[in-house]
Amino acid sequence: MRHYFQDKSVNLSKRERTRSLLIDGAISAIAEHGLEGASIKEITTIAGLSNGTFYNHFEDREEVFRLATMSIAQELADDIAEMVADVDDGIARIVISTNTFIERAVSASDWGAMIVDAVHYLGDVRQDVATHLRADIALAMKRGDISEMPDRFQIHQIVALIALAIEAQLDGGKSKSINFRTCEAVLRLLGLSPTKAQRAVAAHLT
Amino acid sequence: MRHYFQDKSVNLSKRERTRSLLIDGAISAIAEHGLEGASIKEITTIAGLSNGTFYNHFEDREEVFRLATMSIAQELADDIAEMVADVDDGIARIVISTNTFIERAVSASDWGAMIVDAVHYLGDVRQDVATHLRADIALAMKRGDISEMPDRFQIHQIVALIALAIEAQLDGGKSKSINFRTCEAVLRLLGLSPTKAQRAVAAHLT
DNA sequence: TCCATAATTGAGAGTACTCTCATTTTTGAA
DNA sequence: TTCAAAAATGAGAGTACTCTCAATTATGGA
Numbered sequence: 354m355r356h357y358f359q360d361k362s363v364n365l366s367k368r369e370r371t372r373s374l375l376i377d378g379a380i381s382a383i384a385e386h387g388l389e390g391a392s393i394k395e396i397t398t399i400a401g402l403s404n405g406t407f408y409n410h411f412e413d414r415e416e417v418f419r420l421a422t423m424s425i426a427q428e429l430a431d432d433i434a435e436m437v438a439d440v441d442d443g444i445a446r447i448v449i450s451t452n453t454f455i456e457r458a459v460s461a462s463d464w465g466a467m468i469v470d471a472v473h474y475l476g477d478v479r480q481d482v483a484t485h486l487r488a489d490i491a492l493a494m495k496r497g498d499i500s501e502m503p504d505r506f507q508i509h510q511i512v513a514l515i516a517l518a519i520e521a522q523l524d525g526g527k528s529k530s531i532n533f534r535t536c537e538a539v540l541r542l543l544g545l546s547p548t549k550a551q552r553a554v555a556a557h558l559t
Numbered sequence: 560m561r562h563y564f565q566d567k568s569v570n571l572s573k574r575e576r577t578r579s580l581l582i583d584g585a586i587s588a589i590a591e592h593g594l595e596g597a598s599i600k601e602i603t604t605i606a607g608l609s610n611g612t613f614y615n616h617f618e619d620r621e622e623v624f625r626l627a628t629m630s631i632a633q634e635l636a637d638d639i640a641e642m643v644a645d646v647d648d649g650i651a652r653i654v655i656s657t658n659t660f661i662e663r664a665v666s667a668s669d670w671g672a673m674i675v676d677a678v679h680y681l682g683d684v685r686q687d688v689a690t691h692l693r694a695d696i697a698l699a700m701k702r703g704d705i706s707e708m709p710d711r712f713q714i715h716q717i718v719a720l721i722a723l724a725i726e727a728q729l730d731g732g733k734s735k736s737i738n739f740r741t742c743e744a745v746l747r748l749l750g751l752s753p754t755k756a757q758r759a760v761a762a763h764l765t
Numbered sequence: 766t767c768c769a770t771a772a773t774t775g776a777g778a779g780t781a782c783t784c785t786c787a788t789t790t791t792t793g794a795a
Numbered sequence: 796t797t798c799a800a801a802a803a804t805g806a807g808a809g810t811a812c813t814c815t816c817a818a819t820t821a822t823g824g825a
Contacts, residue, residue: 367771367772367821368771368772371773389593389595389596392812392813393812393814394811394812394813402774403773403774403775404774404775404776404813405773405774405775405776405815406773406774407814408813408814408815409771409772413814473679506737506740507740509723509727510720510723510741510744513719513720513722514716514719516719517715517716517719521712521715531712534713535716538716541747541748542744542748546752546753547750547751547752573791573792573802574801574802577803598781598782599782599783599784600781600782600783608803608804609804609805610783610784610804610805610806611784611785611786611803611804611805611806612802612803612804613784614783614784614785615801615802616802619783619784620783
């Protein structure tokens with residue numbers, strides 16, 4: 354994942370390729386030192402470019418951080434959308450999406466670290482997750498599995514639990530149990546009883 | 560709250576009084592610019608002291624941050640312990656503690672902002688909350704209201720929800736509804752059904 | 766191949782921060 | 796009141812960072 358955007362841009366214009374190098378570099382740097390600690394020097398060194406090139410592509414630090422976050426969010430969203438494309442049960446979609454999102458973020462550890470950081474600083478990320486979640490919940494409501502559409506605050510609660518699950522696994526190593534329990538917790542927050550939540554998770558994750 | 564530790568140390572030694580001034584200053588600075596953004600210059604300016612004095616009292620930034628966080632945590636813990644001293648129902652204690660903690664943190668907004676920041680950086684804070692929570696949960700288990708003692712990860716989930724509630728109110732203004740729903744969410748995570756959680760919150764908060 | 770345009774380079778100006786230390790000021794016990 | 800010890804001061808050394816820009820190098824269409 355360290356060269357993800359670089360690889361993806363391999364037959365685009367030079368401008369795009371360099372941009373991608375810098376975005377990959379920014380992700381590594383942020384994963385290592387956090388949004389506030391990542392320096393432009395570090396980003397360009399990782400990218401194998403010189404300091405000045407950065408400003409040929411981005412206005413300032415803020416811009417590359419925003420772009421890098423959005424790029425990751427988009428990639429993960431696409432990945433997950435494909436994963437649940439043929440699942441038509443809302444609860445199942447919520448469980449599978451949540452689990453997949455966390456798994457992917459943990460596996461691509463730079464991405465995970467960046468997401469955890471971004472959730473604390475950038476409200477956009479939360480809104481992004483919210484959009485996808487809402488669609489799945491609407492589906493579950495049609496079936497009567499969930500009775501009320503959660504508001505913005507409840508979505509934030511769910512996002513906080515997901516970020517925590519990623520953080521815990523980046524610190525302590527991969528753990529299926531953490532994923533299971535996070536999915537259960539999400540369903541509990543959405544109003545399922547503990548028993549139903551547990552059954553739903555057991556049914557859709559292995 | 561801006562001069563809390565200063566006021567509290569008013570008849571201690573000069574050394575203690577200056578220390579308290581600096582801790583109050585550190586809290587304000589961190590609330591304003593975050594743990595990473597708060598500079599020593601800013602802390603000493605707020606305290607009305609000169610730059611060098613800081614190093615007469617603390618080894619480095621890290622030390623004052625740790626001390627300031629622990630001081631706040633201790634004060635809040637004492638405050639809440641007193642509040643629930645004569646409540647012998649575990650669920651009630653959990654609800655009242657959670658609500659009081661969030662309310663206090665939001666009212667003393669510098670403290671709240673610092674706690675939100677510290678939760679993300681310092682594991683200690685989570686452990687601190689954990690200790691108090693565990694006692695209340697043990698009480699609720701004796702009565703059969705909760706069936707399993709939550710492990711470290713579940714405690715972290717609860718702490719994350721509490722931090723989110725504080726953050727939301729620091730951004731958007733005080734809101735009883737956020738407190739209610741956070742208490743409900745905490746009880747749901749602890750295994751209560753949505754109905755029971757709602758009743759418990761309604762019974763103990765007004 | 767040629768060459769206008771685009772991209773990259775790296776030195777450095779400007780800024781901000783942490784921490785040290787010789788000096789000055791304050792404190793409080795005798 | 797006196798004065799040794801304690802505390803506070805602020806200039807500045809050392810470091811690190813952001814962003815600019817004139818100069819250099821690479822690119823790709825004709």
